[in-house]
Amino acid sequence: MFTPARVRLLFVTCIALFMAMLDNLVLGVALPSIQDDLGASLSDLEWFMNAYTLAFAVLLIPFSVLGDTIGRKKVFLAGVVVFTLGSLFSGLSDSSIGLILSRALQGVGGAAIVPLSLTLVNSAFPPEKRAAALGIWSGISGLGLSIGPLVGGLIMEGAPWQMIFYVNVPIGVIAFVLGLKWLPETHGARKPFDPIGILLLVSGLFGIIFGLERGNAEGWGTFNVYGSLAGGALLLILFYAWMKTRRTPFVNFDFFRNKNYAFYAFAGFWMNAGVFGAIFLLTLFLQKAQGNSPLGAGVREMAWTTMTMIAAPLAGLAINKLGNRTVLLSGLLFQTAALAWFAFLIRSQGFDFPFLYMLGPMMLAGTGMGLSFTPLSHGLISSVPENASGEASGMGNATRELGGVFGIAISGLIFQSGGSIRAPQDFAHHIVPSLGVGAAMMALAFLGIALFVRGRTTAKAPSPVVVDAAIPVPTKP
Incomplete structure (x- = not known):
């Protein structure tokens, strides 16, 4: 191997x-x-x-x-x-x-x-x-x-x-x-090289991401923000229409007819939206509400990241025994429970409590993240022919990146609503609904996989790949 x-x-x-x-x-x-x-x-x-x-x-x-x-x-x-x-x-x-x-x-x-x-x-x-x-x-x-x-x-x-x-x-x-x-x-x-398609895709994504990143800073009602979001959405619609006219589109939307492909991408978006919005605010909570230095907050978050590093390789081994869908559902369930746990903890304890109280949800969230990354990538790539794995990889990474930006923007919007933040307890009060929304986003990813992805992902003979050197790519299991 x-x-x-x-x-x-x-x-x-x-x-x-x-x-x-x-x-x-x-x-x-x-x-x-x-x-x-x-x-x-x-x-x-x-x-x-x-x-x-x-x-x-x-x-x-x-x-x-x-x-x-x-x-x-x-x-x-x-x-x-x-x-x-x-x-x-x-x-x-x-x-x-x-x-x-x-x-x-x-x-x-x-x-x-x-x-x-x-x-x-x-x-x-x-x-x-x-x-x-x-x-x-x-x-x-x-x-x-x-x-x-x-x-x-x-x-x-x-x-x-x-x-x-x-x-x-x-x-x-x-x-x-x-x-x-x-x-x-x-x-x-x-x-074939498609400059019009590339320009439409890049410009559309730029408009969406720029609007999401500037929304909280400039105000969602400003022209820079809603104009960027609307313009980006229009350009992406034009990109879709342009792809449908191409004999060989560089993004094959027909892949989305496969429910597994569509909902692995869907789950990747909502998982990143939930988890990275939460990470963004919890990092600030550790520093601004609980008084830790940036380094101190980073050290505490090692409880999360260490479990991710351990769980991701184990997820790869578990997929062959339990199936891709089962491993991913476990990871998404763990993360949903962890974000709800964070919200309950801060709501009941406020801002002043020992870090030991956060250790449990951090480790659960990190484990869930590690159990989710691998089956999301593996499931998406396994849903397309071998020679389209590059496109599937790009689509999966792009939807997750867009989800992360969206999650941070929405979490920040909810966090900033409801009055000014003058004291650590105010910070604790504002972060709870944001964490609840993060848990709901994660639950949406879970439901997408649970309801629409069917069957175990098994080894299959891929379409031939052109290989020029060194490492052979087997065409049989």
């Missing part, structure tokens, strides 16, 4: 994946230092975060399809180079606009790394062994995303803010050099 060639492939893809996922949240704890050093405004600070998310989210699907067409190794390694350069330029930035542009460059690289790393891992393992390999991939992905604030806090304890970016440079160089040597080149379904 884990031959030397496959272990090497996992190593290269996972170190690049960890680097890209880490940079989603690692910057947050360094924002005060960056503001002082660069003289940045509050709007600049928001764009230091948003520039990465916007570039990352809107390019996931185009880069996935491009990898299928011209070669997954090529696009993956190009993403590593772009991300590494973006990290270097971020560290060298001496102005706000320079850092914003460099963060966007990082997002462009990350959009190639994340989905293509999944597709490379998927194509390297035979069908009956994929779930275990994707469990490792999911564990690394969840770990990188979750421990960003902790890593940022540790770096900021004894180093300047630039080190948050410079630490990526040697990792990127190692991933690129080893990737040139160790990664095989594979292709999926080759599709």
